[in-house]
Amino acid sequence: MQTYLKTRPVYVQLLLFIGMAMGIFMIVFWIGGSILAQMTGIPMLDMGNYRNWTSGDPNVVTMLRGTFLLQFLGLFLIPSLLFGYFSDPRPASYLGLRAPSSDIYWALGITAMLAAVPFVEWTGIINRWMVEQSPFTRSVTEMEQSANRAILAVLEKHTIGNLLLNILFIAVFAGIGEELFFRGIVQRLIIRSTRNAWAGILISAFLFSFFHFQFLGLLPRLFLGIILGALYWYSGSLWTSIVAHFLYDALFIIIAYAYPATASSDASIFEGTRALLPMALGSAALTIFLIWTMQRRSRTDFNEIYSDELNPPRADNDLSF
Secondary structure (H helix, E strand, O other): OOOOHHHOOHHHHHHHHHHHHHHHHHHHHHHHHHHHHHHHOOOHHHOOOHHHOOOOOHHHHHHHHHHHHHHHHHHHHHHHHHHHHHHOOOHHHHOOOOOOOOOHHHHHHHHHHHHOHHHHHHHHHHHHHHHHOOOOHHHHHHHHHHHHHHHHHHHOOOOHHHHHHHHHHHHHHHHHHHHHHHHHHHHHHHHHHHOOHHHHHHHHHHHHHHOOOOHHHHHHHHHHHHHHHHHHHHHOOHHHHHHHHHHHHHHHHHHHHHOHHHOOOOOOOOOOOOOHHHHHHHHHHHHHHHHHHHHHHOOOOHHHHOHHHHOOOOOOOOOOO
C-alpha cells in the first residue's frame, strides 16, 4: 500500500520539507551558480557581496536575475512540487492548485491587497522607527543595504524590456514560489497541527516575513502575509493568493519604474503625507471588512480538507514513524 507523507506527524513532514528545500537549493545553486560565474565572470563567493558590484554593469544584473531564478527553482518551486507529489495522490489539489469556491475571491483578494497599501506603508514607517530605536540598527541596516543594492541594480535600466523582465523575475517568481512554499505547504501543515486556521495563517505569515531577512519590512510583510493566508484558506485556492501576490509586487515594480525614488526597500510611496495615519486606519478597516467578507462566503471546512490525514486508511504491513 502506498503511504503518503501527509499521514505522518506534522513535525516529521516539516523537517522533511525543510531538509528537502535546503538540500535541493544547495544542489541547484552549486550547479547554477557555477554556470552564472562562467557567464558573468563574477565568482560564486562574490555573488552576495554587494560592495564588489559595479553600478550599471550588465553582468551584475545577469548574475542577480540568475540568483533569483535559482532561488525560485531550488528553494521554492521544485521542493514544493516534490513534497506535494510525495504527500498526496493528487499533488495539485494538495497544494491548493484548484479553482476557488467562488469567483468573487479573485476580486476580494486583489481588492484587499490594494486596500491594504496605505496601512502597509504606515506599518513600514513604524517598523523603521522601531529598528532605529533598537540595539540591532547596525546589523539590520547592513542586511538592508545588500537587499537595496540588489533591487536598485535590477531596476536601474529604465526600458520597457527591463520592466517586463523585472516583473517576471521578481513578481512572477515570488508570487508562485513563495505562495507554494509558505501558504501551500507551511500554512497547511501548521493549520493541521494546531487545528486552528488563524493560528496557521498568523504563524506562516510571520515565517514568511521573517525569512526574507529584511527586517525594515518585517511588519508590512507580516500584514500582507496574513491577507494572503486568509485569502487562500477562505477561497480554497492557492491561485487566488498567487495572483494577488503577483499583482501587488508587479504594481510596486511599475511604480518604481515610473518613480525611481520609491525603489529602495526603506522608501515609502506616502512619505511625508500628512493624511497617512487616517488613510492607514481606513485602509486597515476596509481590509478587515474584506477578510470578514471572505470568511462569510467561505465553504472551507477543516474536517473535509484534512479528513484522510487525520483518519488515514491503515494496512497490516504499513510502517509508520
